[in-house]
Amino acid sequence: MSVLDVAKAPAGRLSAWRSAARVPLVRRPGGRTLLGVIGSLGALALWELAVAVGVLPAQDVPPASEVLSELVRLLGESAFWNAVWRTLAGAAVGLGIAIAVGVPIGMLMGTSRLVHHALRPTVEFLRPVPGVALIPLAVLIWGQSVRAVWALVAFACVWPMLVQALYGAQGVDEVARDTARSFRLTRADRVRWLLIPSALPYIATGIRISASMALIVAVSVELLTGAPGLGSSIVRAQEATRFTEMYALIVASGILGIAINLAFGRAERYFLRWHQSQRPGEEA
Amino acid sequence: MLEIQELTKTYATSGGGTQAIAQLDFSVEESEFVSVVGPSGCGKTTLLKCISGLMRPSGGRAQLHGREIDGPPEELAIVFQNYGQSLFPWLTVRKNVRLPLRRKRRAQEADAAVEEALAAVGLASFGEHYPWQLSGGMQQRVAIARALAYRPSILLLDEPFASVDAQTRTDLEDLVLQVRRAFGVTVLLVTHDIDEAVYMSDRIVILSKQPSTVIETLAVELPNPRDQIATKELAEFAHLRAHVYRAIMRAHEPVPV
Amino acid sequence: MSARAGRLGLEVGVTALIFAAIWLFTTSSDSYLVVALPDMLSRFREVWLFDRVGSDLVPSLVRMTYGYVTAVVVGVVVGVAIGLMPLLRALTHPLISFMRAVPPIALLPPAIIVLGLGNSMRVFIIAFVCVWPVLLNAADGTAELNKTLTDTARVYGLSIGQRLRFVILPAASPRIFAGMRTSLSFAVLLLVTSEWIASTNGVGSFLIQAQQTFRITDMWAAIILLGLLGYSLNQVFSLVERRVLRWHLRSTATSA
Numbered sequence: 059m060s061v062l063d064v065a066k067a068p069a070g071r072l073s074a075w076r077s078a079a080r081v082p083l084v085r086r087p088g089g090r091t092l093l094g095v096i097g098s099l100g101a102l103a104l105w106e107l108a109v110a111v112g113v114l115p116a117q118d119v120p121p122a123s124e125v126l127s128e129l130v131r132l133l134g135e136s137a138f139w140n141a142v143w144r145t146l147a148g149a150a151v152g153l154g155i156a157i158a159v160g161v162p163i164g165m166l167m168g169t170s171r172l173v174h175h176a177l178r179p180t181v182e183f184l185r186p187v188p189g190v191a192l193i194p195l196a197v198l199i200w201g202q203s204v205r206a207v208w209a210l211v212a213f214a215c216v217w218p219m220l221v222q223a224l225y226g227a228q229g230v231d232e233v234a235r236d237t238a239r240s241f242r243l244t245r246a247d248r249v250r251w252l253l254i255p256s257a258l259p260y261i262a263t264g265i266r267i268s269a270s271m272a273l274i275v276a277v278s279v280e281l282l283t284g285a286p287g288l289g290s291s292i293v294r295a296q297e298a299t300r301f302t303e304m305y306a307l308i309v310a311s312g313i314l315g316i317a318i319n320l321a322f323g324r325a326e327r328y329f330l331r332w333h334q335s336q337r338p339g340e341e342a
Numbered sequence: 343m344l345e346i347q348e349l350t351k352t353y354a355t356s357g358g359g360t361q362a363i364a365q366l367d368f369s370v371e372e373s374e375f376v377s378v379v380g381p382s383g384c385g386k387t388t389l390l391k392c393i394s395g396l397m398r399p400s401g402g403r404a405q406l407h408g409r410e411i412d413g414p415p416e417e418l419a420i421v422f423q424n425y426g427q428s429l430f431p432w433l434t435v436r437k438n439v440r441l442p443l444r445r446k447r448r449a450q451e452a453d454a455a456v457e458e459a460l461a462a463v464g465l466a467s468f469g470e471h472y473p474w475q476l477s478g479g480m481q482q483r484v485a486i487a488r489a490l491a492y493r494p495s496i497l498l499l500d501e502p503f504a505s506v507d508a509q510t511r512t513d514l515e516d517l518v519l520q521v522r523r524a525f526g527v528t529v530l531l532v533t534h535d536i537d538e539a540v541y542m543s544d545r546i547v548i549l550s551k552q553p554s555t556v557i558e559t560l561a562v563e564l565p566n567p568r569d570q571i572a573t574k575e576l577a578e579f580a581h582l583r584a585h586v587y588r589a590i591m592r593a594h595e596p597v598p599v
Numbered sequence: 600m601s602a603r604a605g606r607l608g609l610e611v612g613v614t615a616l617i618f619a620a621i622w623l624f625t626t627s628s629d630s631y632l633v634v635a636l637p638d639m640l641s642r643f644r645e646v647w648l649f650d651r652v653g654s655d656l657v658p659s660l661v662r663m664t665y666g667y668v669t670a671v672v673v674g675v676v677v678g679v680a681i682g683l684m685p686l687l688r689a690l691t692h693p694l695i696s697f698m699r700a701v702p703p704i705a706l707l708p709p710a711i712i713v714l715g716l717g718n719s720m721r722v723f724i725i726a727f728v729c730v731w732p733v734l735l736n737a738a739d740g741t742a743e744l745n746k747t748l749t750d751t752a753r754v755y756g757l758s759i760g761q762r763l764r765f766v767i768l769p770a771a772s773p774r775i776f777a778g779m780r781t782s783l784s785f786a787v788l789l790l791v792t793s794e795w796i797a798s799t800n801g802v803g804s805f806l807i808q809a810q811q812t813f814r815i816t817d818m819w820a821a822i823i824l825l826g827l828l829g830y831s832l833n834q835v836f837s838l839v840e841r842r843v844l845r846w847h848l849r850s851t852a853t854s855a
Contacts, residue, residue, distance in 0.1 A: 083686075083689075084686055085685075089689070093686065093689035093690050094689060095693075097689070097693065098694055175606045175610050176613035177613065180617055183826075185833075187830065188788060188825055191791065191806065191821070191822045194822075198815075199632060233422050234428060237420070240414045240419065241414070241419070241442030241488075243444075255430065274704075281707075281708075293708065304709065305709065311705050312700050313697070315697075315699075318700075
């Protein structure tokens, strides 16, 4: 693999360090991060090389170095940060709507068989409907407004939220339930101290899954409808044939996606440190 | 105080019904320690669920202080085998113990009861820990403290020591005997461990295999307080142990038709 | 038996009520965007049963199948290989996570610039976008194999081929399927959107042309078709997944 060839260059110096410690770099603390950095630099070098030798057409794809310096330039532009902010805000509002709608319905379906059976067919049918099919309709209703972003993000994220809340409400442990009942906790207390805490890990997972989806949908809707944000900036850069800027914006949206994944993953672990799934060395 | 009369339980299944309890009659007197033993799958858990009001019997009666049990009674507490699932992992030890007292007592009184119960099980300094930071034995002690703080007049123990190691097990047995005296509480222990039943009880109820009936009720007249070494050395202990063992072995044999 | 009948009655009854409410809403609304449900359905029948199936639906599905199948094959092969080599996995992990995090549609403009507007661009972009979730999950699923499982395989002297077939692939398959499911939704997304731009046929092309010329009933017919398409793809996928992962569902059900 060509990625390996690039990575071989610094391997000589590394091997000295490695034999001294007698622990493979992969298993050393920080070693994985270091290797990740090396691998990423290697990929960038490969990109640079591919453009230089003409594997990638230079008029369509600028070299990595140019895209990166363009990205650095963008970081100093208020217009760029404005676009990032609009995208994040649109995604956040949509996600908020999805949580507000999906969680209560999901919890109801998870606790009441009646509600579950009443709504199941409708949910099962609507859930796999591709949100993209609704974009043309959203454009006719809201035009290039951020409302289109809200609506489609909410439509995409409401299903994972609903399903996770449903699993969470169903996942209340039977022994825990018996314990609560044997101590005669009232219904309200059982919801507060048993149902909600039990369902929380599932809901948190739903929020983490939905957050990255919300960003993807927000950028997509902006790109397709022209609503202001990162997505429409990409289209504008393309239409003005500022290709370097376009690639820099795409890289920025990917980095933003990773940042959101990491942030929500961290937050999930922090808030649920009591939960089994967060504890190593124990069967979850 | 606890009366079980002609209690039956049949589960509705797709193939008609499974009879878990054929008919049970026994009683537990005030401040008595009674154990229920039987072959595995003899419906012990079903019995406990009926007594604790978590499940309705199909027939017969379970009465506490002369009142029919139709929901979890206020003067009853349970310690389950699965402490890992019975303790709420999102609450600290102290909050776990305090939770059932929210509507039962005034705040100050509740706090005092919590501290007293934690001290009684030797966990006074672990109130701010989370259950999952503790060993299995300590978690089960938290569950016992929670039951004690609830101030039940009867304490149900559902194979409470089955998930801990042997050393911890004997420690917990002695702990339960000790707090039972200190708190003057009636105990009904469900177990599959014959030594444990003989060692701890005043009386043993031996059940047949499913569908269960009472084979025998046996008085345990061993000197109090019990001691892990001295009590188990007694000829009487060995005799009782063998007696219960034979009764259960017989219960395993197929009933001649 | 009566409980089951009650459940069925509830499911059918409430769903029928919701359907009736939509019917009533669409027939009484005076917005130009809302078309009466019967008109929508009859237009759907005219267009998609089966007038334009050959000219639009089939080309779309063929593109998607090519792109998706390529992505799954490449993703599984490369992903498992990466998962088996800790060093390679550490080197490539940030890059793969990055590619997975880029919004799929953001890659559409560069794809058009580099590859033009042909059919091959549409197949390529679907494959390119769908490969990352499969690859990432295959690599993670392989790398996080249960140690006992791999030790057992080694103790019994299974060859690498046997290990791949009987240990690694089955153990990683729940993760691989999770990735494939994400990819499937990406495939539908790109299928529709890649046809919005200068395409003469395809479901996406039909949808966007209907919208741009304000043929609202046609637009609704296309939305219904895409809804049904999403639903059926999901059903087929679940069916395959349930068959392949039968052991997984069973073993997790008993341990729960």
